[in-house]
Amino acid sequence: MRQLLKFELYKIYRQKSIYILFGVLMLIISLGLYMDRESEQANYLVYKQWEGEITADKLAYLDKEIIEIEKKIESGIETPQERLLYGISESFAYQLGNAHKHEKRIADLTAIINTDSTSYKERAAELEKNMLSKINMSKFYYDAGPAQIIDMIYTFGFVITAFLIIIGIAPILSNEYSSGMDQFLLSSKYGRSKAITSKIIASVIFTLSVITGWVALNTAVSVYTYGYHGWKAPLQSMFQHYFAPYPITLGEAYPIMISMHLLAALGFTLIVICVSAICKRGLLSLLVSGFIFGVPFAIDVVFEDLENIVWLNKLLKLSIYQCMKVKEQFVDFSTYNVFGFPVLYPVVTVLLSVITAIIFSYLTKWIMKRKQVTI
Secondary structure (H helix, E strand, O other): OHHHHHHHHHHHHOOHHHHHHHHHHHHHHHHHHOOOHHHHHHHHHHHHOOOEEOOHHHHHHHHHHHHHHHHHHHHOOOOHHHHHHHHHHHHHHHHHHHHHHHHHHHHHHHHHOOOOOOOHHHHHHHHHHHHHHOOOOOEEOOOHHHHHHHHHHHHHHHHHHHHHHHHHHOHHHHHHHHHOHHHHHHOOOOOHHHHHHHHHHHHHHHHHHHHHHHHHHHHHHHHHHHOOOOOOOEHHHOHHHOOOOOOOEHHHHHHHHHHHHHHHHHHHHHHHHHHHHHOOOHHHHHHHHHHHHHHHHHHHHHOOOHHHOHHHHHHHHOOHHHHHHOHHHHOOOOEEEEOOEEEEHHHHHHHHHHHHHHHHHHHHHHHHHHHHHHO
């Protein structure tokens, strides 16, 4: 089994195309991530003075300063430090406004909830209320570094993972058919089960290495540029997650999101292996795998009013594309009705990713078993 696994890993990693694609994507992304380190460190020295509790004294001082700063901005004579103070003032207003929104939403939810809380709507309202009540927006942190690391997952990271999985794994069984190695594979002394299992394990290892690669690069660039600070900021401090009801910090959100991305990526890996088991040509396997990921991607990009197409929006939210992207799971409060009980959207996608991996793993083995019987 160990020798088989080594051989399968060798066949995956010897493909020059995966290194070329990964290198090109990393180069493009590195250029996009570049920031002036000295400038960012200077900015942080200003922000650091305002980190922590948002107090009445801080607000009063900023309100007084902002009046003069706004006049200077209109005249174009403001200093870099004054621009930073203006940004800090806006961040304070952003967080306090979000806290006020939460209070109003909690009041609205309280009006919905009945004492028995037996209906799905009431249970969902109770769940959302409890989550919102635990969010703390009273502290401010400079979160540029963590925000960039998290943003990477749903801007470039999930695309890199998907592309490399398709390029690296789509031919894993299809090429065996075209080269005539499938009959040797299925009749080898190691047995069909061990041969297929080694391919699955090798593919999983490849997927893990891809994610580790871009995560390591992104983290290294962000830490070098911004430092380690900002992880205590609430998830809602990022504008992409302004309406998120989850009472977690960026330091808690990141491992959750990257783990969800990993699970979805493993699910997609098993889908691609299954497609490769069906298709007898590597190119066809690549195209079908790309179609499975690319169609939901294209729909999400093309249809701007997707929320108005309810059935399509619901279907898209459960696609492997959205499961890997992760972002939509943490945008707002979203649940699924399971026997009258609300189940959070992130929980549903995690279960879906795990179930997808299990189903397609067994389906691949079943397909290969039938192929052996017909030889």
